[in-house]
Amino acid sequence: MTERSLLAAVSGIEANQSLLDDIGNNIANSDTVGYKSQDLEFQDLLAEQLAGAAAPPAGGGGAGVNPVAIGSGVSVGAVATNLSEGSLEETGVNTDVAIQGNGYLVVEQGGVQYYTRDGSLTVDANGDLSTQNGGLVLGWQASGTGVLDTNAPLTGIQIPTGETIPASATTQLTLGGNLPAWNGVGTAPTVVTTTLDAYDALGDVVPVTLTFTGVAGTANTWTMQGTVPNPAGGTDDLWTTPPTIAFDPSTGQVSTVTGSTTNADGSLAVAVSAMPAGYTFSSGDTWDFEFPAPSSGAALTQFAVQQTAALQSQNGYASGALQSYNVGDNGVITGTFSNGNTQALAQISLATFANPGGLSLQGNGLYAVTGNSGQAEVGPPAAGGRGSLLGGELEQSNVDLGNELTNLITAQEAYEANTKVISTTQQSIASLEAIQ
Numbered sequence: 001m002t003e004r005s006l007l008a009a010v011s012g013i014e015a016n017q018s019l020l021d022d023i024g025n026n027i028a029n030s031d032t033v034g035y036k037s038q039d040l041e042f043q044d045l046l047a048e049q050l051a052g053a054a055a056p057p058a059g060g061g062g063a064g065v066n067p068v069a070i071g072s073g074v075s076v077g078a079v080a081t082n083l084s085e086g087s088l089e090e091t092g093v094n095t096d097v098a099i100q101g102n103g104y105l106v107v108e109q110g111g112v113q114y115y116t117r118d119g120s121l122t123v124d125a126n127g128d129l130s131t132q133n134g135g136l137v138l139g140w141q142a143s144g145t146g147v148l149d150t151n152a153p154l155t156g157i158q159i160p161t162g163e164t165i166p167a168s169a170t171t172q173l174t175l176g177g178n179l180p181a182w183n184g185v186g187t188a189p190t191v192v193t194t195t196l197d198a199y200d201a202l203g204d205v206v207p208v209t210l211t212f213t214g215v216a217g218t219a220n221t222w223t224m225q226g227t228v229p230n231p232a233g234g235t236d237d238l239w240t241t242p243p244t245i246a247f248d249p250s251t252g253q254v255s256t257v258t259g260s261t262t263n264a265d266g267s268l269a270v271a272v273s274a275m276p277a278g279y280t281f282s283s284g285d286t287w288d289f290e291f292p293a294p295s296s297g298a299a300l301t302q303f304a305v306q307q308t309a310a311l312q313s314q315n316g317y318a319s320g321a322l323q324s325y326n327v328g329d330n331g332v333i334t335g336t337f338s339n340g341n342t343q344a345l346a347q348i349s350l351a352t353f354a355n356p357g358g359l360s361l362q363g364n365g366l367y368a369v370t371g372n373s374g375q376a377e378v379g380p381p382a383a384g385g386r387g388s389l390l391g392g393e394l395e396q397s398n399v400d401l402g403n404e405l406t407n408l409i410t411a412q413e414a415y416e417a418n419t420k421v422i423s424t425t426q427q428s429i430a431s432l433e434a435i436q
Contacts, residue, residue: 004048004070005425011073012418015042018076019411026399027408034117034365035397036081037404043077081357086398088390095121095129097327098395101387103350104367106154106378107135115351115376118365119394127160129333129346133364139331139349146343148332150380157333157346163322165337167203169281170316172269174290177308178301179212181252184219196311198287200279203318203339208238210311212245220247220302226289231278238272238287245291247302253294254301266293317341327391331381350386351376 022040029035047069054065088098097119099105104115107130114135121137124130129137136156142148144165173196182189191212198206208228215221222245226238248255260270269288275281292298300309320339327333331348353359354374359367369376382388 004072005421008045008071008073009418009421009425011045011075012421013415015074015076016411016415016418020408020415022079023404023408023411026404027401030397030399030401030404032118032365032397033120033394034086035399036083036117037397037399039080039082040076041078041080042074045072045075047071081359081361082398083356084398086396088393089396090393092392094324094326094392095123096392096394097121097348098390098393099350099381099387100390101385102352102356103381103386104352104356104376105131106138106349106351106376107131107366108138108156109133109135109366112368113138113376114362114366114368115359116365116367117395119389123159123161127158129157129159129348131365133366135366137348140347142344142346146345148344148347150347150349154349154378157348159322159325159333159335159345161322163335163345165320165339165341165343167199167201167319168316169201169285170198170206170287170314171285172288172290173198173208173314174292174298174312175210175300175309176292176298176312177310178303178305179222179247179309180307181302181304182214182219182222184215184217184221188214188216190214191307191309193310196314198314199316199318201282201285202280204279205318206276206279208311208314210309212309213242215244220249221245222247222302224289226272228276230276236274236276236278238274238276240273243270245300248294251295252301252303253299254291255294257291260291263290266296267291327389329382329388329390331389347380348389349378350381350389351378352384352386353377 019040022038026037049067049069051068053067056062056064099117099119104117105119107114107116116131118131120132121129122132138154139157140148140150140152141155141157179191180189193210195207195209198208200206206228208226211225212222215223223242224245225242227235228238230236244258245254246256247253257268257270260268262268268291272287275285291300318339320337320341322335323338325333325335325345333345334342335345336342353376355372358370358373360370362368379386
């Protein structure tokens with residue numbers, strides 16, 4: 001029947017038109033960030049059986065007959081998403097992120113949760129981290145002290161411009177370096193170290209200077225006194241009775257510090273007798289001067305080499321304003337503040353799916369959950385097979401233009417061949433009508 005060839009050809013034209021649409025969409029999105037190319041797959045339509053099959057005769061003397069059937073054409077069977085990763089491009093934009101692995105960013109738009117591979121993010125006027133189309137990027141906001149709780153519900157991430165962290169008073173000062181070897185003979189040496197700035201509760205600078213004095217007639221033994229300038233004039237001593245430091249002569253390491261306590265890591269800590277006057281400290285605040293564990297790389301030593309003993313660090317800081325931030329591979333957004341401190345601001349979440357090919361493409365690079373994708377498994381990046389993030393980079397489209405152009409030629413030829421079937425069938429019908 002001539003109608004059969006017409007129907008098959010029409011179905012072929014429709015199917016190849018869909019293929020051309022798919023190829024055109026892939027080519028159009030060859031520069032779209034995070035775009036995943038789609039591959040259209042055909043399937044044949046129900047065949048019309050002209051004759052059934054016959055089994056070979058039981059007694060021999062004949063052969064079996066195969067069924068005779070002619071297909072009815074073709075249809076689109078599936079549109080598969082190519083989930084391979086696109087190439088990475090460095091942008092230098094601190095809000096851009098590329099996903100290495102299987103994860104998807106979780107975003108909320110219009111009250112609905114979507115998922116995307118497009119890491120071209122921005123910060124809006126409210127400080128919300130969002131997609132270019134206004135979707136809020138979800139994750140976990142850090143507390144005011146930089147603590148993250150990834151077990152908490154997802155929330156929109158904010159990076160407020162001008163955010164500040166309050167001042168923190170110094171509670172610990174750490175010593176290090178080397179004191180010159182002292183054999184206890186002659187005039188006892190005095191070593192005045194460089195000054196280190198500590199901070200009070202309001203972030204005011206509190207300059208601290210240490211003076212080490214060899215104990216006359218006692219080898220390998222020193223006293224330590226700390227002084228702080230009093231804003232009202234003069235200086236204040238930190239100890240009524242300066243602590244005494246004894247070194248092991250065979251190792252050059254600290255052996256005892258009077259009035260000290262031993263920490264779990266083997267370091268020694270000695271508290272001041274009184275906090276400096278003229279500064280703001282909370283009730284009960286004190287300073288602990290810590291001597292790192294003997295034989296550790298940071299330990300205070302006594303060797304016959306250059307004097308380098310000094311306060312190495314302290315844990316206080318002045319208040320600071322947010323100056324910059326970056327995204328780590330684990331999705332943690334770390335802020336750098338004007339006081340030199342860094343602190344976690346938030347953490348971006350990632351989602352994975354049992355069948356990511358089952359996600360429904362919604363446009364604007366967004367995907368939605370379907371009954372065949374499985375529910376989103378959400379957690380922090382760089383864990384649970386969710387992949388990691390690369391800050392300042394973007395994943396480009398994974399469209400292979402060379403392959404798409406080849407497919408375009410194939411689809412065009414198939415389309416033209418089907419139109420040729422229609423024209424040939426029309427000629428056959430016209431010939432039959434002429435005969436009749």
